Amino acid sequence: MRKIAKEKLGALLAAVGRDKPLYIPALDASGQARFTRWHEGLEMARALNTVRSAKDFFFPQTENLVDFKVKGKQIEIIDPRSEQEDFVLFGVRACDARSFEILDKVFLADPVDTYYQSRREHGTVVTLACTQPEETCFCSAFGIDAAAPEGDAQVWMDEEYLYLSARTQKGDKFLESVRALAEDGGEDAVQRQQEETRRVMAKTPLAGLNLEGFDGEHLNPLFDSEKWAELSQACLGCGTCTFVCPTCQCYDIRDFDTGDGVRRFRCWDSCMYSDFTKMAHGNPRLTQVERFRQRFMHKLVYFPANNDGQYGCVGCGRCLSKCPISMNIVKVAKELSKEVR
Amino acid sequence: MQEVMLEKAKELLQSGAVDRVLGWKAGEFAYDITPCVFASAQELEAGFVYNDFCGNNLSKYLIKESRKGGKVLAFLKPCDTYSFNQLIKEHRIVRENVLVVGVPCQGMTDGETLKAKGVKGILGIKTEGEDFVINTLYGDRTMAKKDALPERCLSCKSKKHVVYDELLGQEGDKLDSGRFDLVNKLEAMDPEERFAFWRGELSRCIRCNACRNVCPACSCEKCVFDNDASGVAQKAAADSFEENMFHIIRAFHVAGRCTDCGECSRVCPQNIPLHLLNRKFIKDINTLYGDYQAGEDTVSRAPLTNFTEGDAEPSIVTKGGKKA
Amino acid sequence: MTQETLIPKLGVVTDIRIDTPDIKTFRVVGLDGKKVFDHMPGQCAMLSIPGVGEAMFSITSSPTNTEYMEFSIKKCGCLTDWLHQMDVGQQITIRGPYGKHFPVEEEFRGKDLLFVAGGVGLAPVRSVINYVRAKRENYGRIMIVYGSRSKEDLLDYDEILSEWMKDEGVEVYLTIDRPQDDWDGHVGFVPNYVKELAPAKDYTVILCGPPIMIKFTLQGLKELGFAETQVYTTMELRMKCGVGKCGRCNIGNKYVCKDGPVFRFDELSQLPSEY
Numbered sequence: 001m002r003k004i005a006k007e008k009l010g011a012l013l014a015a016v017g018r019d020k021p022l023y024i025p026a027l028d029a030s031g032q033a034r035f036t037r038w039h040e041g042l043e044m045a046r047a048l049n050t051v052r053s054a055k056d057f058f059f060p061q062t063e064n065l066v067d068f069k070v071k072g073k074q075i076e077i078i079d080p081r082s083e084q085e086d087f088v089l090f091g092v093r094a095c096d097a098r099s100f101e102i103l104d105k106v107f108l109a110d111p112v113d114t115y116y117q118s119r120r121e122h123g124t125v126v127t128l129a130c131t132q133p134e135e136t137c138f139c140s141a142f143g144i145d146a147a148a149p150e151g152d153a154q155v156w157m158d159e160e161y162l163y164l165s166a167r168t169q170k171g172d173k174f175l176e177s178v179r180a181l182a183e184d185g186g187e188d189a190v191q192r193q194q195e196e197t198r199r200v201m202a203k204t205p206l207a208g209l210n211l212e213g214f215d216g217e218h219l220n221p222l223f224d225s226e227k228w229a230e231l232s233q234a235c236l237g238c239g240t241c242t243f244v245c246p247t248c249q250c251y252d253i254r255d256f257d258t259g260d261g262v263r264r265f266r267c268w269d270s271c272m273y274s275d276f277t278k279m280a281h282g283n284p285r286l287t288q289v290e291r292f293r294q295r296f297m298h299k300l301v302y303f304p305a306n307n308d309g310q311y312g313c314v315g316c317g318r319c320l321s322k323c324p325i326s327m328n329i330v331k332v333a334k335e336l337s338k339e340v341r
Numbered sequence: 342m343q344e345v346m347l348e349k350a351k352e353l354l355q356s357g358a359v360d361r362v363l364g365w366k367a368g369e370f371a372y373d374i375t376p377c378v379f380a381s382a383q384e385l386e387a388g389f390v391y392n393d394f395c396g397n398n399l400s401k402y403l404i405k406e407s408r409k410g411g412k413v414l415a416f417l418k419p420c421d422t423y424s425f426n427q428l429i430k431e432h433r434i435v436r437e438n439v440l441v442v443g444v445p446c447q448g449m450t451d452g453e454t455l456k457a458k459g460v461k462g463i464l465g466i467k468t469e470g471e472d473f474v475i476n477t478l479y480g481d482r483t484m485a486k487k488d489a490l491p492e493r494c495l496s497c498k499s500k501k502h503v504v505y506d507e508l509l510g511q512e513g514d515k516l517d518s519g520r521f522d523l524v525n526k527l528e529a530m531d532p533e534e535r536f537a538f539w540r541g542e543l544s545r546c547i548r549c550n551a552c553r554n555v556c557p558a559c560s561c562e563k564c565v566f567d568n569d570a571s572g573v574a575q576k577a578a579a580d581s582f583e584e585n586m587f588h589i590i591r592a593f594h595v596a597g598r599c600t601d602c603g604e605c606s607r608v609c610p611q612n613i614p615l616h617l618l619n620r621k622f623i624k625d626i627n628t629l630y631g632d633y634q635a636g637e638d639t640v641s642r643a644p645l646t647n648f649t650e651g652d653a654e655p656s657i658v659t660k661g662g663k664k665a
Numbered sequence: 666m667t668q669e670t671l672i673p674k675l676g677v678v679t680d681i682r683i684d685t686p687d688i689k690t691f692r693v694v695g696l697d698g699k700k701v702f703d704h705m706p707g708q709c710a711m712l713s714i715p716g717v718g719e720a721m722f723s724i725t726s727s728p729t730n731t732e733y734m735e736f737s738i739k740k741c742g743c744l745t746d747w748l749h750q751m752d753v754g755q756q757i758t759i760r761g762p763y764g765k766h767f768p769v770e771e772e773f774r775g776k777d778l779l780f781v782a783g784g785v786g787l788a789p790v791r792s793v794i795n796y797v798r799a800k801r802e803n804y805g806r807i808m809i810v811y812g813s814r815s816k817e818d819l820l821d822y823d824e825i826l827s828e829w830m831k832d833e834g835v836e837v838y839l840t841i842d843r844p845q846d847d848w849d850g851h852v853g854f855v856p857n858y859v860k861e862l863a864p865a866k867d868y869t870v871i872l873c874g875p876p877i878m879i880k881f882t883l884q885g886l887k888e889l890g891f892a893e894t895q896v897y898t899t900m901e902l903r904m905k906c907g908v909g910k911c912g913r914c915n916i917g918n919k920y921v922c923k924d925g926p927v928f929r930f931d932e933l934s935q936l937p938s939e940y
Contacts, residue, residue, distance in 0.1 A: 029541055030612035031457055048461075051610065052547070061547065062577040066672045068715035068758075075715060075756040079672055111670045111908050132479065134456075135370060135463050200478055205369065205464065219917055223937040234376040234402070236554040240610050243547045250912030252576055253671070253905045255716050262715035266671075267577030269911070270549075275567060277913050279903045280742025284940050294915075302918035321453060324551050324608035325397060326373035334369075569743070 003161045003186035021087040053246030054096040058119045068262040084118040091128045094149035095139045095316035099246035124170045127151035136317030138206035147194035156190045213340030216305030225339045232292035234325045239270030241319040296332045343391040351382045360411030365395040371466035372452040396449035400424035401557040407435040418446040422502045423600035423636030424557035430639045443505035448494035493603025496520035545611040546584035552605035558595035596622040597645035600636035629653040673758035685818045690737045706792040707927045710761030718744035721904045725788045727795035737788040763907040764926045776869045777805035783855045783874025787820045789899045812840035812855040856881035866890035872898045893930035900926045
């Protein structure tokens with residue numbers, strides 16, 4: 001383990017950000033933290049989590065898939081991608097770090113999504129351990145340790161030092177790039193911080209969220225539950241929960257007429273939207289009840305049924321804070337657990 | 342007040358005067374309250390709540406609820422009654438199926454607003470006089486209620502209900518709380534500065550549609566932005582001006598119908614002060630056509646859907662971008 | 666090299682056949698004049714006209730046709746409207762093949778096969794029929810029950826008359842919903858016709874058509890003693906990616922594009938009825 005005096009944080013960021021894009025959480029005009037491209041003088045936010053998740057860097061809200069030139073009956077297909085450059089994400093929390101594992105299971109499964117893959121290969125994820133969890137945090141329900149985040153390299157920060165440790169080759173490279181600033185040591189301080197964080201985490205109100213029974217075995221009883229109508233009653237059908245979610249990965253593919261060609265792009269989509277499954281001849285999910293059910297069944301039942309029990313949620317709590325009507329996965333899980341236990 | 346409302350609701354349900362009750366339901370924490378339709382005294386006992394966190398405007402839900410048959414009791418805050426009236430005016434709510442019970446409101450806050458003030462790890466919130474005593478994972482904290490209010494409540498236009506069948510508690514007054522102060526500030530900017538301000542704010546938009554879906558004035562059966570054939574239903578920014586256009590078009594569409602309830606800004610996950618766009622329109626309408634408050638009544642003609650020979654004829658073409 | 670799944674290939678439409686008043690069959694080859702890719706019966710492809718849309722269609726020609734692919738497409742939306750008004754020589758984009766195919770080699774070999782189709786539901790089934798006709802020696806008896814609204818709405822009518830009906834050991838039963846002057850065949854709905862014909866219950870069944878026809882046919886087959894494990898169908902839901910990632914074509918935890926579109930009814934009845 002290496003440590004760097006906290007007053008050298010600026011120097012650390014500069015050492016990394018000088019030769020490649022570096023993104024750190026920084027406050028925006030409205031006072032919320034978001035990953036922002038580092039530049040000299042940009043201060044790192046101390047907020048627990050960013051308002052948008054870190055998935056944006058691997059699965060951006062919109063991206064160009066392919067361009068077409070159309071001339072009469074002729075079509076020309078153009079791959080619009082330029083070479084992906086290396087970049088570093090600094091300050092990713094444990095929940096978001098785990099979300100990449102979930103996204104990988106979708107995008108890196110055969111056939112591989114090369115757009116996502118190339119960003120994953122070129123991105124270095126440096127995580128930051130949490131010290132002050134919020135009441136909306138429930139990453140522990142998914143076996144995530146907020147005090148020991150995953151990622152290529154891990155960082156713990158206290159009032160005096162940053163403590164760094166590499167977990168992968170990319171992490172080694174990251175540590176190497178800040179070698180001049182670092183000295184050895186810090187194991188004891190990190191251990192003390194971890195113990196304290198785990199102590200607080202255990203006291204958070206949602207720490208004991210029990211997901212027993214949410215699995216493929218109970219797919220039909222959960223799907224058929226009468227509770228969905230009541231739970232979805234006030235749902236506005238907006239996409240807030242899906243768009244702030246670090247694991248939501250559904251997308252739409254659309255064409256945009258650029259004037260001298262057609263740009264086919266993909267963009268985040270939401271199962272909460274009424275047109276998500278709409279076809280020319282009908283829609284299997286006609287009301288918000290079915291759309292709402294799909295989102296939670298996907299995260300709590302379908303995804304684990306297809307992925308060895310891993311849930312499609314990391315307990316980051318963003319949907320808890322952001323849902324306009326305060327309906328969320330925790331309330332759904334608690335209410336539906338009565339159906340399977 | 343919660344107890345009084347609960348008794349009233351149970352009484353009206355029991356007497357058969359109403360079949361359902363539209364109100365607010367308690368959540369996991371002190372602040373995460375969900376709009377809810379209660380069908381029995383039992384359901385009400387289990388979850389009905391009315392406190393300083395019931396910010397959701399319930400009027401829009403009545404579009405659906407009032408068409409379901411039977412009668413629904415709706416608890417409406419002063420600000421919700423303006424939306425209710427406006428929806429009556431637009432023939433969206435079936436009036437005879439709703440029993441409106443007006444309830445007082447001292448301003449509503451929410452978890453996000455508290456957190457923006459630096460409160461972390463909220464475990465419980467108690468009210469002591471004019472203060473919140475907030476129990477957190479990191480110790481207790483006291484905050485004056487008035488310091489915990491969002492902008493929309495600090496600049497509240499009225500504590501007076503514009504419609505009700507019954508009223509609980511003390512009726513309030515219309516207020517002059519300087520709700521155009523921020524608009525004045527925007528108007529005082531030079532055009533480049535103002536353009537940069539809105540471009541900056543709107544650049545954060547993620548097109549989640551929360552503002553549109555919560556808006557009582559956005560009650561179209563099918564929104565133009567959901568219509569594939571419209572050419573603007575792109576879901577995402579196909580170019581960098583797309584989000585700006587979405588909000589500008591929406592602001593134009595609700596102009597003269599927006600009651601200034603501020604729900605758009607409350608629900609925006611990106612903290613974009615969307616209600617200021619609408620307030621600018623309200624202020625302009627007041628200036629050009631005389632004071633008008635959407636939702637104040639159900640019969641008057643709105644300035645933008647009415648024509649008189651004395652009408653001002655402003656042109657965005659000649660005045661746009663230039664200081665008046 | 667990793668195969669790009671979202672970047673399509675180019676195809677050109679070399680023939681357009683008017684099948685019914687609202688169905689046309691399009692013949693597609695690559696720009697080099699060869700088939701764009703190989704497929705198995707029941708698999709699908711994403712066809713698109715840039716700027717108009719992209720959608721999933723089942724490949725209606727048989728893999729045994731080594732020269733071109735065919736798609737029978739009903740006019741019912743934005744993209745299909747466009748396809749119906751285009752001319753031969755139009756280039757289109759194509760990607761695929763997608764999905765699980767009918768188990769023509771794995772399960773169907775040596776079995777008696779009963780095909781039941783309604784309306785445009787014959788399109789995906791035609792690929793299987795022509796595949797087993799081409800490899801006739803590998804399969805047992807073949808019985809085909811096909812119905813549509815009217816004689817004009819019968820898909821592939823010429824091919825049925827000139828080829829299928831002339832094949833040895835292939836029984837073809839056609840029906841239309843309502844009587845009409847130039848029709849002396851059977852009149853009535855497909856589910857009832859199947860019950861009247863009362864096929865022996867050792868057939869393996871390939872069933873495709875509108876939901877209501879599927880529902881009643883399946884019910885009738887069960888009454889005749891058929892088990893769900895004998896009956897296969899193919900599904901259709903809104904799709905964008907075709908590879909199980911865009912998240913919209915699921916029925917329960919199965920994606921129609923990847924785990925389907927071909928399902929056996931015992932698999933389907935395990936899943937929530939959200940389709």
